[in-house]
Amino acid sequence: MAAEKKHFIRLINDDCRTYLRQIPDQSIDLILTDPPYNIAQYSTGNIPLPGRSAVNNDLGSWDLNDINPQDFVADFKRVLKPDGNIFIFTSYNLLGKWHAAFDPEFDTFQYFIWHKTNPMPKIYKNGFLNSCEMIVCLWNKGHKWNFSTQREMHNFFECPICMGQERWKAPKHPAQKPLKLLRHLITIASNENDVILDPFMGVGSTGVAALQLQRSFIGCEIEPDFYVATQQRIHQALAQQDSQQAYQKMDQQQFSAAGPGTFSNL
């Protein structure tokens, strides 16, 4: 007999500052999230690239609303299980604020580097390429960790930015993260059937990676277009896994009472 599926997926279209308050205490194994970097403010307009479309730091209106890490520390701490982990993508301009807000509240604050093997080129050789992104890592004593080799313990991972089939087209999300990187982080910091939360899910990359690794997922996104794109991506990922019938509908309000094998909002 096939093993019972215990994981569920819940997608929310809301401001996560509101939604986080509804998540029960100590119910999340891993918070893996990619909040806005607030870099649109540094945009100097279109930057032409040889043979490619121009790029611009102005990612969209969603990047303009100031992210204040202090607004999230109480809820992230409250919802995380005592053996849970937190990974937060961030940028040079916000790293200090994440540290100031979160370091006093957790046993360990480290950073992890994602090196992009195919960063945007620069025409003028007058500065570094933007080939690295930082991920803040937090945990308390007794956290779960699944390292099997010393190599996996490097706080560094290399892979390309997502391209081709993986890049969602309608709508495109300028900050879509690659599944390979997300699967690496999820694998080392959680177990099968654990619950993963992404309060800033964009087009749902963390959710797809969680699904592929048999984890449960709760994701929140404020922009309706990205929320709908996530629903479509999750459906597609489920169809690819041929496991859709293993899930049942779950009412949005029923999370705290959710039993095994539930699949919400799709």
Ligand SMILES: C[S@@+](CC[C@H](N)C(=O)[O-])C[C@H]1O[C@@H](n2cnc3c(N)ncnc32)[C@H](O)[C@@H]1O
């Ligand atoms: C950097 S993007 C995440 C991209 C995501 N990692 C992916 O691969 O698609 C950040 C997302 O957070 C959303 N966002 C911004 N403020 C939010 C809020 N208060 N609540 C929920 N989502 C928010 C933005 O609309 C944006 O899609």
